[in-house]
Amino acid sequence: MQSREFHDGAKDGLEALEPLDPSQVRSFSDLLMAMRKTAFGGRRLGEAFEVLSAMIEDPDCFVVMTLSGAMTIAKMGKIISSMIDHGMVQAVVSTGALIAHGLSESVGKTHYRHDPSVSDEELFEKGYNRVYDTLEMEANLNYVEQVMSKTLKRIPRDQMLSSELLTRELGRTLVEEHEGAGILKSACQKGVPVYIPAFTDSEMGLDVATWAMGHEVDRARSQGQGAGPEGDLGILRALHQVRPTFNPYLDLNSYTDRILSAKRLGILTIGGGVPRNWAQQVAPYVEIGNVRLGLNVKPPRFHYGVRICPEPDYWGGLSGCTYQEGISWGKFVAPEEGGRFAEVLSDATVVWPLLMMGLLERGRSKTAKP
Helix, strand or coil: CCCCCCCCCCCCCCCCCCCHHHHCCCCHHHHHHHHHHCCHHHHHHHHHHHHHHHHCCCCCEEEEECCCCCCCCCCCCCHHHHHEEEECCCCCEEHHHHHHHHHHHHHHCEEEEEECCCHHHHHHHHEEEEEEEEEEEHHHHHHHHHHHHHHHCCCCCCCCCHHHHHHHHHHHHHHHHHHCCEEEEEEEEHHHCCCCCCCCCCCCHHHHHHHHHCCCCCHHHCCCCCCCCCCCCHHHHHHHCCCCECHHHHHHHHHHHHHHHCCEEEEEECCCCHHHHHHCCCCHHHHHHHHCCCCCCCCCEECCCEECCCCCCHHHHHHHHHHHHHHCCCCCCCCCHCCCCEEECCCHHHHHHHHHHHHHHHHHHHHHCC
């Protein structure tokens, strides 16, 4: 049996770890940098701070923030708007629900803590929509619909709609008529596009659909469409033939053009889902065009990435997919070629505020890109 040869880690060039010394921690950034020299989840968070800082301070990096989960109901909305305000991100890709609940907050409405002793049946009767331990009042969403309707009234009816256009115009409404912070307000003021790939899967998508059908209700009744055996169901089915002029490919191509114009790319992923996949699919989109259309365009790949999501990769879903796996799809630059990535398997409401405070303390906002 061959005897073991005991190596010296320092001579082998290994990185030494250091005890986290509370007496040396004076700020959030100090803490995060110290965690970088520890182990397990703490090291992952420290590495995320390191990569996120590098991404944001790189003047040639176009940073995309993707958002899923109930982050605005969880009161993370001001972190999002603050990142936009400080020039930390240049595009946002989100679920529609997250933006809708953020709108509720932006127009001065309130979310409430859920009392576990109150049943979900009672919550329904009282018009309270529960998201885990938090409540969104249906009345809030009805008010948001009024903001949406007011916004849509100034858009010509023959205007082809997209989520980018609608979120920009909603931001304009917030700027002109509402005080206080807001995701879409900050995005409008900073010229940051907000894309919602699954737009119909949201309160806003339903608002646009009913707005488009609204002016047809009286005409349908006048034609006796509600008088048959189906009653109002017959009217609703007739109204379903009235569709908004909405084209999601306007979003896809607008986003693709922005990505293709960037020198380097970074992505901050909160959660996963459709926003993450949609934001990462430009490289496959370009490669498909090269093969099928006879083009020769260099597919863009992300150089930096930070993912905050509690889902592990072994469930097989995209939310848990590692950046390393994404290299096989041509979406990311391999680490040996300069790619820098960090992944934190944690609830974003726990670690995202820490990262944000660290970034602000380090003065990364001074390197904001135009």
